[in-house]
Amino acid sequence: MEQPIFVLDQASFGYQSDQPLVQELNLLIYPRESVVILGANGSGKSTLLKLISGLLYLSRGRIAAFGTELNEKNLQMEDFNRAFRQKVGFVFQNSDAQLFSATVWDEVAFGPLQLGLNPEDVKLRVEETLALLGIANLATRPPYRLSGGEKKKVAIACVLAVNPEVLLLDEPTNGLDPRTQRWLVELLVSLRQAGKTIITATHDLSIVEEIADRVIIFNEAHQLAADGKPQELLLNRQLLLDVNLIHERSHFHILGQTSHAKHL
């Protein structure tokens, strides 16, 4: 059987020991999987993504990526750091935090430059990425003159420009209009078909069945509540209610069916 990309073994994390944000999590993520992490606000989805991307380090337990332990010491190793950052791309929830360069062009060039591509290749890479996402016209714009949807596209472009194996997305559809949401779903589907591993944290149930082949659900105690196929988990209304992801009277469409509230 194929080796998992990420191995989490009894992984816990919290800024204060009595308030864990991720608690004793065991998880394996395999190459080419498309995983959606579901959970109510504050259930630890974003924290998990930051742990997987080596931005935060565990308080207890073990986490390994590509067969190497993911800890502060290893990430200080130049070669491992470069290889890991190239392989794992992170699209942040707040695009403003991600777009720190003076122009869109510089922003997209940042990743490839840090990873040591030569200037000619960087130029070509940036232009191709901008064209792929249909934002070539924004190249010279400063980020403060972009709309929310445009910012998200640029943020995704910056990450795609280094051709990561694994794509981590934190609430990618937040604040996007339906048209841009649709565009994003289609992009994620193509990336999945191209063999990328995609891990998305969201509470937008309407996109889950299209982008996921595996769903992980967190409860409000920051523990894993379920791990399975989207079809099974999304139709399990009681489960979604238990983790406080939906309200008794929420209804949403899935697999051509509508999940309705029980008649009161």
Add this chain to the structure above:
Amino acid sequence: MDLPTWLQENDIGMCPCGCMGARSKKNFVEKTLFELARVVRDSIFSEELAAKQGLLQSLDPRSKLIGFFFLLLAIAIVQNPVLLLLAYAALVLLALLSYVPLGLFVKRVWLVVPLFTGVMLLPALFNWLRPGDPLITLLNFGHVLRVGPWNFPATLAITRQGVKGNLLVMLRVGNSVSLAALLTLTTRWPELLKALRILFVPKIFITTLEMTYRYIFVLLALVEDMFFARKARMLGPGSLQENRHFIAASMGTLFGKSQAMSEEVYASMLARGYSGEIKTMSSFHFKLWDWAAVLLSILLSLLLFVSDKALGGNF
């Protein structure tokens, strides 16, 4: 959900008597909002001006920087006011060829220079500070004035040397500021910062400046939101104390938010491969035209210098 009764009371329409009340004065919330909008408007305006297809816009920012550096040196050395006036005329011509609105170009410089430089130079006009040939006598005391250990001449006058000197400094400052204005108005800010590399400014300073400039707008948007929220909930002008509290609270919020933001920005830099040393790349191209412009500005600077030596500082 059970709403409390006060939330269920409805009163559509304004005050039944139809009165509008007295007009309240614009308070600091409105003024701040207006100023915030102005900052953004100005920056968009400069951005557009820098994107026009004018003479100076067509130059590589680095060649502009070098060329202007030499011209700045020449202007600082030149003693002859006629040459300085000619130089200013040339700058105005450059501004016109670069689609810089003349009104803005002249106002930006000449409203500021007399105010700051003029005030500083004012004392040098008088013979009490700098002896010289009187041009206009203002006061005549008839005898030498003794104030403590100081002796002042019997007359207070504006001297010819004072006027000449002040005029010269004003012209120099005006020319220098105009040069700087031309440079900043016709170059996009991020490109100008990048061009500073050629003057050996370290990369980390430039990147930090770039990011600072970038986040000014994020924080401006935040301040704007806070002030709009305040304006929407304000029923009257509010007491001074209330306003002070609001300002203090918004400063605190802004500080907290900018710190949280800086952490997130750093995380996103790390995620994209930043490892302590920033790597940048500029897409500048030094064309033949840029070399010509640098050469031309060096020649002009020399010409200014040589003709100044030939003509001398007299007028």
